[in-house]
Amino acid sequence: MQQERPFDLLNKVIGQKVFIRLKNGLSIRGKMSSFDAHMNIVLEEAEELSDGELKSKLGTILLRGGNIIFISPA
Amino acid sequence: MQQERPFDLLNKVIGQKVFIRLKNGLSIRGKMSSFDAHMNIVLEEAEELSDGELKSKLGTILLRGGNIIFISPA
Amino acid sequence: MQQERPFDLLNKVIGQKVFIRLKNGLSIRGKMSSFDAHMNIVLEEAEELSDGELKSKLGTILLRGGNIIFISPA
Amino acid sequence: MQQERPFDLLNKVIGQKVFIRLKNGLSIRGKMSSFDAHMNIVLEEAEELSDGELKSKLGTILLRGGNIIFISPA
Amino acid sequence: MQQERPFDLLNKVIGQKVFIRLKNGLSIRGKMSSFDAHMNIVLEEAEELSDGELKSKLGTILLRGGNIIFISPA
Amino acid sequence: MQQERPFDLLNKVIGQKVFIRLKNGLSIRGKMSSFDAHMNIVLEEAEELSDGELKSKLGTILLRGGNIIFISPA
Amino acid sequence: MQQERPFDLLNKVIGQKVFIRLKNGLSIRGKMSSFDAHMNIVLEEAEELSDGELKSKLGTILLRGGNIIFISPA
Numbered sequence: 001m002q003q004e005r006p007f008d009l010l011n012k013v014i015g016q017k018v019f020i021r022l023k024n025g026l027s028i029r030g031k032m033s034s035f036d037a038h039m040n041i042v043l044e045e046a047e048e049l050s051d052g053e054l055k056s057k058l059g060t061i062l063l064r065g066g067n068i069i070f071i072s073p074a
Numbered sequence: 075m076q077q078e079r080p081f082d083l084l085n086k087v088i089g090q091k092v093f094i095r096l097k098n099g100l101s102i103r104g105k106m107s108s109f110d111a112h113m114n115i116v117l118e119e120a121e122e123l124s125d126g127e128l129k130s131k132l133g134t135i136l137l138r139g140g141n142i143i144f145i146s147p148a
Numbered sequence: 149m150q151q152e153r154p155f156d157l158l159n160k161v162i163g164q165k166v167f168i169r170l171k172n173g174l175s176i177r178g179k180m181s182s183f184d185a186h187m188n189i190v191l192e193e194a195e196e197l198s199d200g201e202l203k204s205k206l207g208t209i210l211l212r213g214g215n216i217i218f219i220s221p222a
Numbered sequence: 223m224q225q226e227r228p229f230d231l232l233n234k235v236i237g238q239k240v241f242i243r244l245k246n247g248l249s250i251r252g253k254m255s256s257f258d259a260h261m262n263i264v265l266e267e268a269e270e271l272s273d274g275e276l277k278s279k280l281g282t283i284l285l286r287g288g289n290i291i292f293i294s295p296a
Numbered sequence: 297m298q299q300e301r302p303f304d305l306l307n308k309v310i311g312q313k314v315f316i317r318l319k320n321g322l323s324i325r326g327k328m329s330s331f332d333a334h335m336n337i338v339l340e341e342a343e344e345l346s347d348g349e350l351k352s353k354l355g356t357i358l359l360r361g362g363n364i365i366f367i368s369p370a
Numbered sequence: 371m372q373q374e375r376p377f378d379l380l381n382k383v384i385g386q387k388v389f390i391r392l393k394n395g396l397s398i399r400g401k402m403s404s405f406d407a408h409m410n411i412v413l414e415e416a417e418e419l420s421d422g423e424l425k426s427k428l429g430t431i432l433l434r435g436g437n438i439i440f441i442s443p444a
Numbered sequence: 445m446q447q448e449r450p451f452d453l454l455n456k457v458i459g460q461k462v463f464i465r466l467k468n469g470l471s472i473r474g475k476m477s478s479f480d481a482h483m484n485i486v487l488e489e490a491e492e493l494s495d496g497e498l499k500s501k502l503g504t505i506l507l508r509g510g511n512i513i514f515i516s517p518a
Contacts, residue, residue, distance in 0.1 A: 004116070005110055006109060145210045217285070432450050434483065
């Protein structure tokens, strides 16, 4: 019945901009470069957002999957 | 005795609208596209709700299962 | 010595009303439809309670076991 | 050297009254009916206590082991 | 190089008084009776302490290892 | 499709300065010396930052991976 | 490429003084006696520090690894 799996979405957005909501209340936006089975994600040109406003430029980051609430194509 | 398993409910609601209550106090509504054994879920046309009011439109999201309290057909 | 196991209680209450206390301080009441080894539970005609008062009608829900403090036949 | 294991205490108190301190600050008292390797416990005639005072009668409950700080024969 | 392992300390203090600091801010003192690989511990004549003062006598308890910050011979 | 994996970034920055945001709200900056599969990391000349200001010099540290939100080449 | 692993640092500091920052905001200083794969650590002559000031002398302690943010040779 089910033809896709959630991680297929991650494969599709490699090289594209994503928006990530974190458990600590902040959000991160950046270009997805790679991910693994724990949802650890490398983002390039990452930016930290607070209430939708740019808070700081982070450059390339490796984000631990356990901090993520959701990921969305930006 | 028991003929169904909890994940059967997820199979039944693929392609349908669901309401998801999260541990951080917010809720998300959207059309369920896929899920996996960790209850990671892809929703389309997702919307974030706060006290039942629309807070923001999220589009397609991949939600990590560990953030979920419950899922309900909307 | 021990003739029963805790999950036997869940088997006995399938099709019956249960009361579930959650870690977030709220409680849920509903008719237990199914469960699995992680204590994920499907409830029908579920209702959310706050201090014993009905807070909202949830309908059918899939509750993640990790949020549960205890389950009791209602 | 060590002749007993912690779970031996649980075996000894089956059918007896126990007092259980929970992580959420509350305590529960009841007659221990069964347990498993995750310290999930079924109590009969369970009562919820707050600061040593009876807060509510819970009847039979299945308590998830992960919520427990300690268990003591009452 | 390393000749001992941390759990050797637990073996040495069986039958002796130990002091245990818990994650919830409280401490427990008692005679260690047994332990397992999860650091679940049975204490006899256990006492709960708050800021070093006796708060309540607990008798025999089975303490879940996950609540422990550290254990010390008393 | 995906040619790199998130941990490849850690391999590339060995011997280089990294910036690490922690779950407790603080950040750490230092030269990455080694890491393992749990993202446990040894930093040399580590410094603790609060709101971007130097709070204390830590020297060589072994940081447990579970405390990390993200790591970035500094 | 990588010649050392994070746990090598622990091997090197056996018998030496270490400083350990804990998740609960406190810190501990002591002589490292042993450790295991969970980063459980036995310290001798351990002292609890609050804001860098000596708060209490703990003697020998077995510290559970899960409470640690970082360990540093003192």
